[in-house]
Amino acid sequence: MDHLATLRALRAIVETGSFTAAAERLGTTHSAMSRQLRQLEEHLQVRLLDRNSRRMSLTEAGRDYYREAVSLLDRLEAADDRARAGQAQPSGRLRISVPQVVASQELPHWLPGFLARYPQVSLDLSADDQLVDVVGGGFDLALRIAPSLPDSQLVARELARCPRILVAAPAYLAQHGLPRQAPDLQQHTLLGFSPTAASAPWHLQGPRGATASIEAGQRMRVDATPALHAAVLAGMGISLFTALTVQEDLRAGRLIHVLPTWHGGQRCYFALYPHARALAPKVRALVEYLATHYAAWRSA
Numbered sequence: 313m314d315h316l317a318t319l320r321a322l323r324a325i326v327e328t329g330s331f332t333a334a335a336e337r338l339g340t341t342h343s344a345m346s347r348q349l350r351q352l353e354e355h356l357q358v359r360l361l362d363r364n365s366r367r368m369s370l371t372e373a374g375r376d377y378y379r380e381a382v383s384l385l386d387r388l389e390a391a392d393d394r395a396r397a398g399q400a401q402p403s404g405r406l407r408i409s410v411p412q413v414v415a416s417q418e419l420p421h422w423l424p425g426f427l428a429r430y431p432q433v434s435l436d437l438s439a440d441d442q443l444v445d446v447v448g449g450g451f452d453l454a455l456r457i458a459p460s461l462p463d464s465q466l467v468a469r470e471l472a473r474c475p476r477i478l479v480a481a482p483a484y485l486a487q488h489g490l491p492r493q494a495p496d497l498q499q500h501t502l503l504g505f506s507p508t509a510a511s512a513p514w515h516l517q518g519p520r521g522a523t524a525s526i527e528a529g530q531r532m533r534v535d536a537t538p539a540l541h542a543a544v545l546a547g548m549g550i551s552l553f554t555a556l557t558v559q560e561d562l563r564a565g566r567l568i569h570v571l572p573t574w575h576g577g578q579r580c581y582f583a584l585y586p587h588a589r590a591l592a593p594k595v596r597a598l599v600e601y602l603a604t605h606y607a608a609w610r611s612a
Contacts, residue, residue: 313351316388319381321348322360326370326378327465327587379470386469389591390600402597403432409446409454413537415439417557422605426598433594441536446584452595455602456582457554469583469599472606474555476576479567483547491550491571494524501549504529505540514552518574528552552576556609581606 324334324345331345338345353360360374370378410419415437427433438444438451446454446466461468478497491497494516506512506529514526532548534540537557544551545561550570561567583599585591591599 313355315355316385318348318352318355319385321345322352322378323382323385325349325361325368327467329368329465379468382467383469386467386599390596401432402430402592402594404592404594405434405436406453406594406598407436407438407451408598409438409440409444409449409451411455411457411537412439412441413541413554413557414455414457416538417541417560422602425605426601429601430594430597433597447586452585452592453598454584456584457579458582459577459579461580461582461584465587466584467587469585469603471581471583471602472556472610473578473580475578476552477555477558477572478550478552478570478574478576479544479558479562480550480570481545481547481566482568484544484549485568485570487547490568494518494522494526494571494574497524497526497550497571501531502526502528503531503540503543503549503551504533505537505551506533506535514576516574516576518571524574554579556581559609 320338321334324337325331328334328337331342335342335345349361356377358373358377359371360377361368362371363369416439423435427435443456444451444454455471456468484501488500491500502514504512504514512528514524514528516524516526518524528551532543534543537553540551541553541557543549544553545566558567562569583602585595585599
């Protein structure tokens, strides 16, 4: 079995949504694609795709394996590109979409360094918490923060996983006291984030498998994370943020980690972009730069 060929076949099948389209992309036949997938599943002793006459979808094991396979293929293609003599220098205008919180809190940690390294790249940046159509909107790349992503024909490269943590300003805690256990939160002002008119409870996870569902946002909820961040810094209450968002505030003492043995679940940072085979050097350069940046955060 040609392992790399089977990984490329799996990727093409998932991204195109059919064996026929995947075969056309790779210049082979439907039967060859089916055979490569079967060989890969037999090698792994696990089913990767559920398929019937109408549709197919990744199994749970398939989603995990596919994510790792895409990451491996991306790294291999990037290494190939770097090794080729006369590789095109990343240049041109790069159009990217990022959540508002990334634009307001995290860009200073990676964007200046990226633009300094690649002076021939210019940037169009859209900050929006609404999900944009990457291809239809003309974006080269989009960053997403989510527990997981639905299947799509875009490449989704996971950059980082981090917990959502409870934080508050020292001034708020000095006035209202520090919660000692999860039920104490009900006695505090809990600032909620909701992009819609409906409120959403916090589903917290604690030590030894403990859980708690806490209603938040009765006094105030907002639909933009930067506004929520400003409200917490102003001492208006306790809220949930990804650890990456508030790391500098915690280091500087502007915010305090509340109930550190509890968290509000994991969030993943994803880079979304079109198929990597035709990926422009400017996009590949940004994806690799982001991967390095977030890998350093994980190590720290």
